[in-house]
Amino acid sequence: MLGAAKKSINEIGERLKMQALIMAGIVACIWMVEIIDSLAPFDFESLGIRPRQLLGMVGIVFAPFLHDSIGHLAGNSIGLFFFGWVILLGGTPSFIRVTALIAIIAGMGTWVFGAGNSIHIGASGIVFGYMAFLLLRGFFEKSLRWVIVALIVAFVIYGFVDLGLSSTAENDNGAVNISWSGHLSGFAGGIIAAWIFYYRPRNFPYAQKQIAKKPTPSPIVSAILTWFSKRH
Numbered sequence: 001m002l003g004a005a006k007k008s009i010n011e012i013g014e015r016l017k018m019q020a021l022i023m024a025g026i027v028a029c030i031w032m033v034e035i036i037d038s039l040a041p042f043d044f045e046s047l048g049i050r051p052r053q054l055l056g057m058v059g060i061v062f063a064p065f066l067h068d069s070i071g072h073l074a075g076n077s078i079g080l081f082f083f084g085w086v087i088l089l090g091g092t093p094s095f096i097r098v099t100a101l102i103a104i105i106a107g108m109g110t111w112v113f114g115a116g117n118s119i120h121i122g123a124s125g126i127v128f129g130y131m132a133f134l135l136l137r138g139f140f141e142k143s144l145r146w147v148i149v150a151l152i153v154a155f156v157i158y159g160f161v162d163l164g165l166s167s168t169a170e171n172d173n174g175a176v177n178i179s180w181s182g183h184l185s186g187f188a189g190g191i192i193a194a195w196i197f198y199y200r201p202r203n204f205p206y207a208q209k210q211i212a213k214k215p216t217p218s219p220i221v222s223a224i225l226t227w228f229s230k231r232h
Helices: 002-039 054-065 070-088 092-113 124-141 144-162 180-199 205-212 219-231
Strands: 118-121 168-171 176-178
Touching (some): 070 124, 092 124, 124 144
16 A cells, blocks of 8 residues: 555656746747847737726736736735635635636735736736735635645735735836836735635535545545555
């Protein structure tokens, strides 16, 4: 049975590596956009979110991929990779749903509440959404594993903020400021995502489907329990 446990550990290790590569690929794509932006004659930042302007809504799609500088992108990349990887551990479909919902809410919130005559760019709205999602998922799901993850996130939040996690809003005069509307909207998006996907009110069809599922132990736990029962 030790062989089975070792095999399970190796499989989990491969899964973790694959998910890390996926997140690294996503971050690499954003870096590629920044490199192209620095070389191209066209100013990509102009495609950011322009609050309360109809054409400015296109920035809801493009803003997370755009950054003011390499330093700005580097600060966001750390949080995006780390928090995104943790969420990806819950499964690719869940990661896609959570990311899409956070991105939409963060973008719309910035478009509605952001400072006028400015362009908002940066992925930190999504990163703040990831933080909120992880903090609340464990409590909504009543899962010890995710509560521990949430506590770890709570301790590292300040570290990522100190490393330069920010989104920016550039006004007509060229001044660049932190886009607090983007941060707050992203955080709200994370709360809403955790509530929708993991609070599971019993009157929701999705909830009934999830409640019907019986939780199963991980392969490692199953192998250890089987080995222990045969020994005793």
